[in-house]
Amino acid sequence: MTRASDRAYRKIRSFILSDDVHPGMQLTEERLAEISGVSRTPVRDAVQRLENEMLLVRSASKRLSVADWSHDEIDEIFSLRAMLESHAAERAAQRMDDESLARLRAINVTLTEAVNRPEADIATFLEANRQFHGLILDRAQSPRLSQLLPSLVEQPVVRRTAAQYSRDDLIQSGIDHEELIAAFAARDSKWARAVMTSHIRRAFHSFSSATSRIAKD
Amino acid sequence: MTRASDRAYRKIRSFILSDDVHPGMQLTEERLAEISGVSRTPVRDAVQRLENEMLLVRSASKRLSVADWSHDEIDEIFSLRAMLESHAAERAAQRMDDESLARLRAINVTLTEAVNRPEADIATFLEANRQFHGLILDRAQSPRLSQLLPSLVEQPVVRRTAAQYSRDDLIQSGIDHEELIAAFAARDSKWARAVMTSHIRRAFHSFSSATSRIAKD
DNA sequence: ACACTTTCTATTGTATACAATTGCGTTCCG
DNA sequence: CGGAACGCAATTGTATACAATAGAAAGTGT
Structure with missing residues (x-):
């Protein structure tokens, strides 16, 4: 069985890359938890990974959004x-x-x-x-x-x-x-x-x- | 007030860089939690950051150790x-x-x-x-x-x-x-x-x- | 009507309890 | 005595409850 945080990572990733998400769109950890079907704890792990890959960014005060690039x-x-x-x-x-x-x-x-x-x-x-x-x-x-x-x-x-x-x-x-x-x-x-x-x-x-x-x- | 995960990050980091730690040394999240005086949750955040910086590595089965380099x-x-x-x-x-x-x-x-x-x-x-x-x-x-x-x-x-x-x-x-x-x-x-x-x-x-x-x- | 304060709400941060996994020591059999 | 199977202990993974914080909204006085 794969770890929940890994599943969350993949789900969130493909969600971000799908077409119903536009750059700059705001997200919440809870919403991502729903999407990936796990609790917020593994979601936070996954989010941190995605932040490192700069797919997600935390705006000024810790709010999550999908990265955008100039x-x-x-x-x-x-x-x-x-x-x-x-x-x-x-x-x-x-x-x-x-x-x-x-x-x-x-x-x-x-x-x-x-x-x-x-x-x-x-x-x-x-x-x-x-x-x-x-x-x-x-x-x-x-x-x-x-x-x-x-x-x-x-x-x-x-x-x-x-x-x-x-x-x-x-x-x-x-x-x-x-x-x-x-x-x-x-x-x-x-x-x-x-x-x-x-x-x-x-x-x-x-x-x-x-x-x-x-x-x- | 700084976030607990940030404090943990700094404490663990300086701990690793101090002289009473040798490369390859095994650590546990709990031990690091004691050292940094917070619970395991923020410690895990800090650890993930340090893994990214490759200061810490997770050996085969998720056990933590201080990085070593050939x-x-x-x-x-x-x-x-x-x-x-x-x-x-x-x-x-x-x-x-x-x-x-x-x-x-x-x-x-x-x-x-x-x-x-x-x-x-x-x-x-x-x-x-x-x-x-x-x-x-x-x-x-x-x-x-x-x-x-x-x-x-x-x-x-x-x-x-x-x-x-x-x-x-x-x-x-x-x-x-x-x-x-x-x-x-x-x-x-x-x-x-x-x-x-x-x-x-x-x-x-x-x-x-x-x-x-x-x-x- | 407008600025300022205050409350409320949505969201993130942390602690803790518990589940699952893995390593290790022990025992049992050959 | 060697090795495999088992069980216990230590460690990591996950869920959930609660605390702190920041943004939004509502209210208040001028």
């Missing part, structure tokens, strides 16, 4: 991600094994197929993308990195911005991944680092131009 | 610190103002004086060093960075390793800081970044050779 903040988040994930890629290249390599290839096939469907299957793309980056982080074998990176609000930003990406952006992601795999296969850590850096920069760029396009409407 | 892990910690603090220095250079610059100079005077005393005043050095880096982080004006960096077990590593540093190492720190200040004064972000990177690399080096010297004994 464009500058998202810029900064992508910068930090670029740094840390590039570092992860570098380490992963030095520690790559054939099995992981095979799994990376398999994941990217799934990802590419999802993109190439008549209607791009965004959900599958996101999940495959998550797995791809997760596996790299895993191979980096750095507990600190594994702790720092997720708290970089990776998923939420991706989630809220994924809708912004054009099909071309998604296709480009698959191509970037191919090159990453090549770098890993060659155990070339500098190459892997460089590819990862531009991969994330490119992702931010796509996001950035898409939102500025929207801002004009 | 040489490889400390290496990795310094690498990440180098990346993030260099980034902070770069941003700080772009956002530097004259008042902060003056304060950095003042802090570094204190630091240098502490080092130059007949018996180097390590405690004052550490505190001044902390203030110096803290001010830079503050000027970087990045909430994410401010959240990520402290959790990099900065203080603890510094604390447990400071005794290793030779007087020359401490003097070199002061010199590095001078150059950092110069870079900030010139608002030269690339320069600041470069100096910070070598500053931290150098610190790790000093630490590393000192501990390998010890290991031989």
Whole structure:
């Protein structure tokens, strides 16, 4: 049986990422307790975790709300991600094994197929993308990195911005991944680092131009 | 009145950093509750914070212990610190103002004086060093960075390793800081970044050779 | 009508009791 | 004497009741 605080964490998390929640929305611990079906004690544990991941913020006087990010903040988040994930890629290249390599290839096939469907299957793309980056982080074998990176609000930003990406952006992601795999296969850590850096920069760029396009409407 | 969980956090933290605690030592929530004079509920909050900062770790089955670090892990910690603090220095250079610059100079005077005393005043050095880096982080004006960096077990590593540093190492720190200040004064972000990177690399080096010297004994 | 105070209510913070789990020592059997 | 099964003790996890606090609302006097 999983711990109640873990269940609460997952439930609250998916609640926050769902569409019936808008950034800045106020919440109460009690409400979250209802949602996750446990008492406030484990909820508070979960909330603290989510605060660390900056999915939730406590406004001035301890009131909870769903995090919101300015464009500058998202810029900064992508910068930090670029740094840390590039570092992860570098380490992963030095520690790559054939099995992981095979799994990376398999994941990217799934990802590419999802993109190439008549209607791009965004959900599958996101999940495959998550797995791809997760596996790299895993191979980096750095507990600190594994702790720092997720708290970089990776998923939420991706989630809220994924809708912004054009099909071309998604296709480009698959191509970037191919090159990453090549770098890993060659155990070339500098190459892997460089590819990862531009991969994330490119992702931010796509996001950035898409939102500025929207801002004009 | 401060919150009980905050008091607990501070008490436990200083307890951990005190000398009657050795890395790997086992603790219980109840014991920590006694020490901090509050009930287990706020203690658990504090403990979770300290887990995030990796000062405490939960061994396999949820039992608490004081964190310990292998040489490889400390290496990795310094690498990440180098990346993030260099980034902070770069941003700080772009956002530097004259008042902060003056304060950095003042802090570094204190630091240098502490080092130059007949018996180097390590405690004052550490505190001044902390203030110096803290001010830079503050000027970087990045909430994410401010959240990520402290959790990099900065203080603890510094604390447990400071005794290793030779007087020359401490003097070199002061010199590095001078150059950092110069870079900030010139608002030269690339320069600041470069100096910070070598500053931290150098610190790790000093630490590393000192501990390998010890290991031989 | 407006500022100021006061009360009330919603929300978070803390303590405590109890449940569940895990480690460890003991016993029992081979 | 060694090892597995069992039971007890210590420790963590959860619920709930209550205390403290901050925001909102209502009232009061000018």
